[in-house]
Amino acid sequence: MQLSVDGDAAKKDAPISQSGLVYEALSAAIMKGELAPGAKLSEPAIAEQLGVSRAPVREAIRRLQERGVVHHTANQGARVVAPTLEQFLALLDVREALEGMTSRLAATAMSEEAVADLRALVAEHGTAFSEDPTGPYMQESRDTDFHVRIARGCGNPVLTDLLCVQFYPQLKLCRLQHRGQKGRGLAAWKEHDRIAQAIADRDGELAELLMRRHIRAARAALLQSQGR
Amino acid sequence: MQLSVDGDAAKKDAPISQSGLVYEALSAAIMKGELAPGAKLSEPAIAEQLGVSRAPVREAIRRLQERGVVHHTANQGARVVAPTLEQFLALLDVREALEGMTSRLAATAMSEEAVADLRALVAEHGTAFSEDPTGPYMQESRDTDFHVRIARGCGNPVLTDLLCVQFYPQLKLCRLQHRGQKGRGLAAWKEHDRIAQAIADRDGELAELLMRRHIRAARAALLQSQGR
DNA sequence: GATCTTATTTGTGTCGACACCTTAGTGCTG
DNA sequence: CAGCACTAAGGTGTCGACACAAATAAGATC
Structure with missing residues (x-):
């Protein structure tokens, strides 16, 4: 050390x-x-x-x-902490509910400026992907950025704090211990793009649906990579 | 002090x-x-x-x-902390999502024994109510008991911890500062009874619906008592 | 040689003290 | 008399040290 x-x-x-x-x-x-x-x-x-x-x-x-x-x-x-796979999955289950709600709220609460920033961020990730299709660590950093922006824009300070202060650090630690999920970068980016679009369209219901699906997909990829 | x-x-x-x-x-x-x-x-x-x-x-x-x-x-x-009414409401909004999920999971995950205990608890509260229809503090204690049992029975340790360690203490503090909601005791008990029944029937979908409605009703009562 | 007992060592829990910051009170100046 | 600078008091941040508990290593016994 x-x-x-x-x-x-x-x-x-x-x-x-x-x-x-x-x-x-x-x-x-x-x-x-x-x-x-x-x-x-x-x-x-x-x-x-x-x-x-x-x-x-x-x-x-x-x-x-x-x-x-x-x-x-x-x-x-x-x-x-050394999270077990079960704890990781439990964390993702709760995260699905919380971030689903966050996306729904963000579709209504985010300012036009914040929405534009979010879309610009996704676009930037897209161009970066076309140059280097595989960038696991960078992708994680980008992923965090994307979710943090939505968490900040949901308008519910309790939700924002809960995600940024507690969930994202723990998630990072979980990913550190349970590596895997190769090749989901591009799929995740596409899902991010659709979520950002739904928020830009002020379609909270769709944004929640897409976000929940996004997190469930990540969960499924984790399960598969961990061999269950 | x-x-x-x-x-x-x-x-x-x-x-x-x-x-x-x-x-x-x-x-x-x-x-x-x-x-x-x-x-x-x-x-x-x-x-x-x-x-x-x-x-x-x-x-x-x-x-x-x-x-x-x-x-x-x-x-x-x-x-x-001196939670504002807005923070209290924000907390209840997140709580609705979390406890809705908790109830849905508990309907599947709780053991028969735990379900029986839960129903016995509700029944006990009912008899206590028929003797003394108004018991604000006792009711709060009972309310906490009820929700804690469901949180413990949901099978997701992340969810259980989040509710018991963070949300319930904060809620208690919020109630301490924003008193009111007189007379909701009986209505709340009826709602508890229906939720417990839905869990006993292993109907997760209904349990979630009823729990979300239960918390929304408490939120509405708070709003009304605080004069908005 | 293996196991239980004991001694050592490491580490946490707690203490009292000091330095710096924040705030409240006081005096000075315009 | 109002406003500002200064001083004093209280409080937090940090330090070094000690007491007690836990984990570890050594020794004795079977």
Whole structure:
């Protein structure tokens, strides 16, 4: 494990506090797979590696727990969660309901400007695909971008927070552990395009249907790639 | 404010750790309204009142933040969240989707024994109602019980956790600040009864419909009582 | 040689203290 | 008298250290 606080943490809003730095460092390490699922988070070790005290480390671990990417047991420390396939599937089932609702609301609530941005994003992904048809990691980043925009545009702050703060980090971790789903990039892009179109048409019912189908398709691809 | 650690904290699994005691004390104080929404949580004050250091207090506040009942801003401390009516409504909207799904799943996943327990609970509430038709607080406790049982029986751990850990505490806080909805107790009980029956009949589609209607009715009653 | 017991070590939970920030109160200036 | 700068108080963020629990390693017994 190789942690660093300076890395790319200062991309957006640089956290001045030390706990923020530790959080960024741990979060990046987990998402990059350096801290594997199931790995134990030793407070003294992390504190020494980052040159801080244990207090900000504890704070950062708490924030990670809030996001659902680490699990903490009493007198036993924190471990990176290692989601089973069943938990992954359960997460996707709930996600289908939530994002279906999100898409339906977004079709009504999103501003014209936000809709235009969304369509531009999908178009950009399309051109990028025509150049490089296979880009698994980039695709994941794009996928997240797409869904985050819709979550932000649904007009229900509870829903937005729930998805962005809890579901998307956990999903990322799940994907990290259960890799697969090769070749779904293009199909996913087409589905994104149709969803964006439905939202642009202000057709909430269709947007929900397409989004639910989109997530069910991803779930099915996962099941197939995991051999069940 | 009058905090106490001994109270009724030792009802179920007594937390051995001090942070657990502080958490119980703060949680109880918030839910009983002693710590009003918007009130600031001063770490030194709480630490002194409970006779502990600031460390377990910080830990407890973190856990409360995880539940969504306090909000923490950097260098500014934590405050009990004061949900606006709009946030309350947004929470109910998401809850409708989640609990609708929960009821549908529970109709299939709940064991015969759990279904029997659920129906017994509803029946018990019915007899209690015939004796005392108005019992606002008790009704809220009963309402929570009913919904928790369904959440536990849906078979999707993500859904169960989301509802029990995040939504129900926040809902309790919302009800605390936006009181009203007098007289909906009996109507709510009837709706509970129908939902339980649909689950007992293993009719997931109907259970979802009834649950969504149940929550929409509560939402409408809230809107009316809050004068909009 | 395997297993139970015991000692060591690592790590978490908690404590008291200090530095910096935020805020409220006070005095000064125009 | 109003507005601003300054000071003081309170509070959070962080630190180092200690007590207790858990996991591990070593030793003794069967």
